[in-house]
Amino acid sequence: MxxxxxxxxxxxxxxxxxxxxxxxxxxxxxxxxxxxxxxxxLSTDPQSVAARDRRHRISDRLKILQSMVPGGAKMDTVSMLDEAIRYVKFLKAQIWFHHNMLLFFNDFETTSPCTYSPAGVVSEFGTRLSGCDDDYTL
Known part of the structure; x- marks a missing residue:
């Protein structure tokens, strides 16, 4: 109208x-x-400048993380952070597992007169110990 x-x-x-x-x-x-x-x-207030710098740093770090996470470019920020958390937890579990395996084999070598033989037949860990009267399979 x-x-x-x-x-x-x-x-x-x-x-x-x-x-x-x-x-x-x-x-x-x-x-x-x-x-x-x-x-x-742009505001020159010190708090505004600090907040703007902090937002820029967060944005830059998220872009770096996005490039490191598989498929990160296709994810929203929350999904990407969830995936990164899952992956870091997985890596920590892997480190723990390998560390304990090294401790186990080092401890076993120091307490047993047997030697480690990679040519041995498979056990649940894929190794066989030989060199003693009896072959010990892990």
Missing amino acids: DQSSLRSLHPNSSTTISSSSSSFQSHKGRIKGKRNQSLST
């Missing part, structure tokens, strides 16, 4: 409509000008 059709419906309210539309346009112009002005200048 344009202003002339509104005047025909409500002849006494024409001044109200025109004055409210002009105040709306002037208000709209002020907001637009203020918004453009605030976008062009």
